[in-house]
Amino acid sequence: MSKIKIALFGLGTIGTGVADIFLNKKEHIRKITGHDVSLAQICDKDTLSKRDINIPSDILTNNPDSIFNNPEISVGIELIGGIEPARTFVLQLLNNGKNVVTANKALLAQHGAELFEAARRNNCTIAFEAAVCGGIPIISSIATSLQANTILSINAIVNGTSNFILSQMEDGGTSYSDAVKEAQKLGYAEANPAMDVDGTDAVQKLTILAQLGFGADIDWKNISRMGIESVDAIDFKFAKNLGYRIKLLAVANRGDDGLELHVAPTLVKRDSPLARVHNAFNAVQVVGDYVGPAFFQGLGAGRKPTASAVVGDVIDTILGRTKITFDTLNLWNKNNEIVPIKNINNFYGKSYLRFDAEDRPGVMRDFAAVFGKKNISIASMIQHEISNPDNNNSNKQRAVIILITHESSEGDLLEAIKELENIPSIQGKIIRMRVQD
Numbered sequence: 001m002s003k004i005k006i007a008l009f010g011l012g013t014i015g016t017g018v019a020d021i022f023l024n025k026k027e028h029i030r031k032i033t034g035h036d037v038s039l040a041q042i043c044d045k046d047t048l049s050k051r052d053i054n055i056p057s058d059i060l061t062n063n064p065d066s067i068f069n070n071p072e073i074s075v076g077i078e079l080i081g082g083i084e085p086a087r088t089f090v091l092q093l094l095n096n097g098k099n100v101v102t103a104n105k106a107l108l109a110q111h112g113a114e115l116f117e118a119a120r121r122n123n124c125t126i127a128f129e130a131a132v133c134g135g136i137p138i139i140s141s142i143a144t145s146l147q148a149n150t151i152l153s154i155n156a157i158v159n160g161t162s163n164f165i166l167s168q169m170e171d172g173g174t175s176y177s178d179a180v181k182e183a184q185k186l187g188y189a190e191a192n193p194a195m196d197v198d199g200t201d202a203v204q205k206l207t208i209l210a211q212l213g214f215g216a217d218i219d220w221k222n223i224s225r226m227g228i229e230s231v232d233a234i235d236f237k238f239a240k241n242l243g244y245r246i247k248l249l250a251v252a253n254r255g256d257d258g259l260e261l262h263v264a265p266t267l268v269k270r271d272s273p274l275a276r277v278h279n280a281f282n283a284v285q286v287v288g289d290y291v292g293p294a295f296f297q298g299l300g301a302g303r304k305p306t307a308s309a310v311v312g313d314v315i316d317t318i319l320g321r322t323k324i325t326f327d328t329l330n331l332w333n334k335n336n337e338i339v340p341i342k343n344i345n346n347f348y349g350k351s352y353l354r355f356d357a358e359d360r361p362g363v364m365r366d367f368a369a370v371f372g373k374k375n376i377s378i379a380s381m382i383q384h385e386i387s388n389p390d391n392n393n394s395n396k397q398r399a400v401i402i403l404i405t406h407e408s409s410e411g412d413l414l415e416a417i418k419e420l421e422n423i424p425s426i427q428g429k430i431i432r433m434r435v436q437d
């Protein structure tokens with residue numbers, strides 16, 4: 001039985017879970033791999049604080065060079081997060097001939113091409129199951145089990161924090177700010193949850209799924225993104241009346257004229273599998289040309305589920321499975337065929353719009369004219385009188401208007417929204433969500 005030494009960078013939430021498995025499930029890992037695998041070094045900025053698992057002090061270091069320069073280490077696990085120094089550390093590992101396992105979606109979404117190129121140059125591998133949907137084995141499923149398929153679409157709930165917030169608002173009638181506080185109290189949201197609620201985290205994960213499923217190489221900042229900050233309790237009520245739930249969906253759709261990519265709060269049919277994914281759960285629906293729809297659900301974050309994915313990657317790397325997949329997939333390779341990405345103005349779909357308008361004759365005619373000009377037809381509409389309007393001193397009656405449009409192009413819809421916001425009888429911003437039937 002050969003001895004295999006691995007090292008870990010970042011002893012935070014996920015790093016502690018990974019260390020726990022390697023230190024306390026040694027026999028289990030020996031049985032699976034047939035090797036004596038030891039977590040030989042852990043690098044963290046802080047080597048003094050007490051952790052909630054026992055870490056032998058002699059394996060802790062705050063000197064990353066002691067790992068880069070250790071010829072006995074064959075796999076380096078990056079669990080620091082963020083871009084720097086994670087990017088430099090991963091490059092150093094690869095340049096020193098060590099395989100890498102990472103859970104860092106931000107790093108891959110931004111520097112995937114550079115890192116994968118470095119891995120190929122050094123005959124090493126990068127494994128990243130935990131970077132998308134934590135414990136759900138979606139990367140390996142698309143990369144291996146679904147290989148026979150041309151992937152047609154991926155629709156996913158990839159951010160557990162926003163799904164938790166939306167579930168609390170929908171099921172518990174909680175306000176957005178109280179739902180955020182509850183998510184923070186339960187450890188589902190960071191002190192600053194901006195990247196979760198504004199869709200950045202979801203877009204970064206979608207970038208990785210788009211590379212894996214479709215070979216698309218796109219800067220995550222160029223993907224159309226809407227967050228959940230403007231979703232209001234009233235939207236859940238209306239969505240329910242119309243037969244929908246609201247989810248933050250990451251969508252990749254293959255079309256004849258290119259790949260459509262976006263992240264947006266979306267009304268999904270109440271009886272669809274994605275609508276039934278609650279709280280901090282993640283889910284991915286992949287449609288392949290042969291498999292049809294395949295649905296994956298599980299915990300997308302948290303110490304144990306994410307550590308499970310990281311350790312699975314380490315085991316695959318030790319056994320050589322990662323190398324086979326890495327070589328055959330050839331991800332983020334600039335020589336790969338370029339997959340065209342659709343311009344956002346050419347996306348087609350149904351939309352949900354909510355706005356406040358003066359409740360008087362002629363107002364409907366005004367906004368119907370705007371839609372007519374853009375060839376947007378209305379599938380359903382609800383008008384709800386506001387019993388206590390804010391502008392009490394102007395005796396004007398106001399109403400909330402909820403519309404669901406038939407399919408229209410994104411370009412036409414955005415222009416229509418701009419025009420509607422300029423009509424004096426329409427007050428404030430128009431809230432818009434996508435609708436998926």
Ligand SMILES: NC(=O)c1ccc[n+]([C@@H]2O[C@H](COP(=O)([O-])OP(=O)(O)OC[C@H]3O[C@@H](n4cnc5c(N)ncnc54)[C@H](OP(=O)(O)O)[C@@H]3O)[C@@H](O)[C@H]2O)c1
Nearest residue numbers: 010011012013014043044045079080081103104301302306
């Ligand atoms: N948390 C989740 O549920 C989850 C799920 C899926 C994927 N991920 C990904 O997993 C990665 C780790 O996330 P996490 O939640 O475990 O983060 P975390 O709790 O913040 O842990 C990061 C650790 O790295 C340490 N660190 C920072 N800079 C360092 C440096 N220069 N050298 C050595 N150590 C350094 C941090 O120390 P200080 O605290 O002292 O800065 C901290 O202990 C991220 O890429 C994240 O996106 C996380």
